[in-house]
Amino acid sequence: xxTTTGDDTAATAVGSVTPLPTHQVVAFAVMVAALVAxxxxxxxxxxxxxxxxxxxxxxxxxxxxxxxxLSFGHAAFLGAAGYGAAHSxxxxxxxxxxxxxxxxxxxxxxxxxxxxxxxxxKGIYFANITxxxxxxxYFFSLQAAFTGGEDGIQSVPRGTLLNVLDLTQTLTLYFxxxxxxxxxxxxxxxxxxxxxxxxxxxxxxxxxxxxxxxYRAERYKLVAFVLSATxxxxxxxxxxxxxxxxxxxxxxWTMSGEVVLMTLLGGLGTVFGPVVGAFIVVTLENYLxxxxxxxxxxxxxxFVVCVLTFRRGVVGELGNRFKKSL
Amino acid sequence: MTTIFGVPTQALFGxxxxxxxxxxxxxxxxxxxxxxxxxxxxxxxxxxAQYMMGAFVAYFLLQWAGLGYWWALLIAPxxxxxxxxxxxxxxxxxxxxxxxxYGLLLTFGFALIIQGLxxxxxxxxxxxxxxxxxxxxxxxxxxxxxxxxxxxxIVFSLAVCLATWYVIERTRLGAYLRAATExxxxxxxxxxxxxxxxxxxxxxxxGLAALAGVLAAPIYQVNxxxxxxxxIVVFAVVVIGGLGSIMGSIVTGFAxxxxxxxxxxxxxxxxxxxxxxxxxxxxxxxxxxxxxxAS
Numbered sequence: 001x002x003t004t005t006g007d008d009t010a011a012t013a014v015g016s017v018t019p020l021p022t023h024q025v026v027a028f029a030v031m032v033a034a035l036v037a038x039x040x041x042x043x044x045x046x047x048x049x050x051x052x053x054x055x056x057x058x059x060x061x062x063x064x065x066x067x068x069x070l071s072f073g074h075a076a077f078l079g080a081a082g083y084g085a086a087h088s089x090x091x092x093x094x095x096x097x098x099x100x101x102x103x104x105x106x107x108x109x110x111x112x113x114x115x116x117x118x119x120x121x122k123g124i125y126f127a128n129i130t131x132x133x134x135x136x137x138y139f140f141s142l143q144a145a146f147t148g149g150e151d152g153i154q155s156v157p158r159g160t161l162l163n164v165l166d167l168t169q170t171l172t173l174y175f176x177x178x179x180x181x182x183x184x185x186x187x188x189x190x191x192x193x194x195x196x197x198x199x200x201x202x203x204x205x206x207x208x209x210x211x212x213x214x215y216r217a218e219r220y221k222l223v224a225f226v227l228s229a230t231x232x233x234x235x236x237x238x239x240x241x242x243x244x245x246x247x248x249x250x251x252x253w254t255m256s257g258e259v260v261l262m263t264l265l266g267g268l269g270t271v272f273g274p275v276v277g278a279f280i281v282v283t284l285e286n287y288l289x290x291x292x293x294x295x296x297x298x299x300x301x302x303f304v305v306c307v308l309t310f311r312r313g314v315v316g317e318l319g320n321r322f323k324k325s326l
Numbered sequence: 327m328t329t330i331f332g333v334p335t336q337a338l339f340g341x342x343x344x345x346x347x348x349x350x351x352x353x354x355x356x357x358x359x360x361x362x363x364x365x366x367x368x369x370x371x372x373x374x375a376q377y378m379m380g381a382f383v384a385y386f387l388l389q390w391a392g393l394g395y396w397w398a399l400l401i402a403p404x405x406x407x408x409x410x411x412x413x414x415x416x417x418x419x420x421x422x423x424x425x426x427x428y429g430l431l432l433t434f435g436f437a438l439i440i441q442g443l444x445x446x447x448x449x450x451x452x453x454x455x456x457x458x459x460x461x462x463x464x465x466x467x468x469x470x471x472x473x474x475x476x477x478x479x480i481v482f483s484l485a486v487c488l489a490t491w492y493v494i495e496r497t498r499l500g501a502y503l504r505a506a507t508e509x510x511x512x513x514x515x516x517x518x519x520x521x522x523x524x525x526x527x528x529x530x531x532x533g534l535a536a537l538a539g540v541l542a543a544p545i546y547q548v549n550x551x552x553x554x555x556x557x558i559v560v561f562a563v564v565v566i567g568g569l570g571s572i573m574g575s576i577v578t579g580f581a582x583x584x585x586x587x588x589x590x591x592x593x594x595x596x597x598x599x600x601x602x603x604x605x606x607x608x609x610x611x612x613x614x615x616x617x618x619x620a621s
Contacts, residue, residue, distance in 0.1 A: 070427045070430070117606055117609060117610065120609070120613050121609070121613055123425075123426055123427065124363075124367075124368075124369045124426055124427070124430060124569070125565065125569070125613075127369070127427065127430060128369065128561045128562070128564070128565050129565060129605070129609060131558060131561060132558070132561065132562040132565065132602045132605050132606075133602065133606070135558050135559075135562070135599075135602055136599050136602040136603070136606075139598040139599045139602075140599070142598075143595060143598075253558060257434060257438070260431065260434075264431065292445075292446065293442045293443070293445040293446035294442065294446060295442070296438045296439075296441060296442030296445070297438065297439050297442035297443055297446070299435075299438050299442075300434075300435045300436065300437070300438030300439030300440075300442060301435070301439060302435070303431055303432065303434060303435025303438065304417070304432060304435040304436065304439070306431075307421070307428050307431050307432040307435065308417060308420065308421075308432070311424075311428070
């Protein structure tokens with residue numbers, strides 16, 4: 001898989017910052033406009049769920065798309081941050097901004113520990129190891145006293161953001177979540193398109209060569225891993241406040257599979273792919289929810305179809321058709 | 327009552343037995359995963375679903391054809407193995423020239439489909455499967471009561487594991503297999519049909535999973551999700567033993583089962599996580615696993 005940086009950036013060397021390609025700016029503007037208008041047409045809580053998962057998928061994509069590492073344990077970060085935010089808001093009375101920050105910090109800390117151990121391996125080993133660590137996080141959440149076991153942490157207070165914005169108002173909450181999503185999205189975009197991001201791509205394409213050029217590949221990978229964990233945590237903490245619930249679902253390995261599905265369907269290593277993938281998957285689950293086990297079957301079918309015929313994903317295919325990197 | 331470290335021997339040996347039983351399943355499943363990984367270079371995420379299918383085929387044979395346990399032990403691995411062969415021929419083989427991660431994602435997708443379909447049809451609660459009459463009851467060993475069926479599971483799975491090891495490490499067929507693992511194109515140049523060998527290897531690994539499923543049916547119930555969580559533990563076992571190592575899978579499988587059993591006695595809170603903790607420690611010291619070779 002060679003990097004398709006697009007015509008505007010082809011001549012840019014590692015170390016200089018690429019100018020913003022026009023088509024990406026246009027696509028971003030379209031996305032923002034659609035998301036600002038959306039809550040007046042679609043049920044806002046559903047949109048907030050999709051936004052949280054979109055941020056989660058973008059964070060996951062940072063690792064698979066730009067470092068080439070498939071983590072099968074990202075649920076640990078989503079779930080741990082959810083528990084962190086929910087517990088600090090409910091038991092310690094943290095205001096929402098601090099609760100989200102605390103949850104995100106929990107995920108970042110977990111990311112440092114798991115990352116330091118997992119980053120030494122590659123490919124299938126990496127996938128397996130992250131999966132196993134996520135299982136540890138799952139069993140910890142199942143048994144620890146403060147997580148509420150099977151019940152989870154329920155009726156988490158949403159509170160008032162910065163003492164100004166009343167988050168019990170659904171529409172206010174929606175725009176706060178949208179702001180968090182856009183902030184995370186832009187930061188991830190910035191990280192990918194910085195000199196740091198270029199080094200990550202160099203490591204993905206040829207790690208020994210990047211090392212021979214003097215880059216400490218292990219450190220770059222660890223930073224990318226921690227960044228990915230942190231933004232997954234931001235998504236998880238926000239999600240806990242939106243649903244006023246932190247539960248085992250978010251730590252279970254099926255959630256790790258779901259984020260892989262979203263990113264794969266949208267397009268691995270594309271800027272907008274994870275967002276599109278997350279919206280498609282969340283919509284599908286919403287419509288299939290009453291069919292029970294069929295949700296799993298449909299997810300499986302999407303996996304199989306994507307892997308066999310559609311490896312670039314929705315956005316990747318679109319970008320390929322118009323010869324633009326989206 | 328006698329005690330060891332303050333724990334009644336009865337409880338200690340009871341957990342040792344449970345640990346050995348779990349270890350037998352870990353060993354058989356991780357052995358199949360290792361054999362498949364060795365030649366195909368993919369982690370077969372469908373393995374847990376195929377283990378479950380083995381148990382279900384045994385159940386169907388009894389319900390629809392009146393064929394009991396011993397027939398199931400013979401037929402179920404073949405039937406499930408054939409479905410594996412079909413899967414490999416139609417889909418998996420298209421992915422060999424791609425990144426190995428796609429193989430993982432594809433088999434994960436199949437696992438979701440199979441488990442979803444069975445869950446839709448049979449719900450999440452288990453279906454009972456009777457123990458074979460010849461293996462009912464048990465014997466008193468003086469220090470503990472040993473149910474016959476459990477002894478059979480341990481002995482039989484150990485025999486299957488060792489036979490597999492013998493075939494791969496000590497026979498001509500196994501030599502071809504190991505050679506193809508090292509360098510498939512060279513082996514093909516010698517006139518050996520490597521693609522067919524890959525297909526049959528996948529079928530064999532899947533058959534082993536199904537065999538473990540039949541063995542498990544009378545102990546645990548036949549449940550659509552019986553393999554879903556088990557396979558995650560087995561992945562950890564495989565990582566500890568070293569991917570692709572045959573003897574490594576067998577030894578670590580049994581050893582970790584026993585360690586898990588003892589953890590239940592001495593520190594029950596950690597019994598679910600002990601395998602993952604061991605995995606983290608092993609990776610710190612030996613990133614390629616205990617028996618694996620660094621690539």
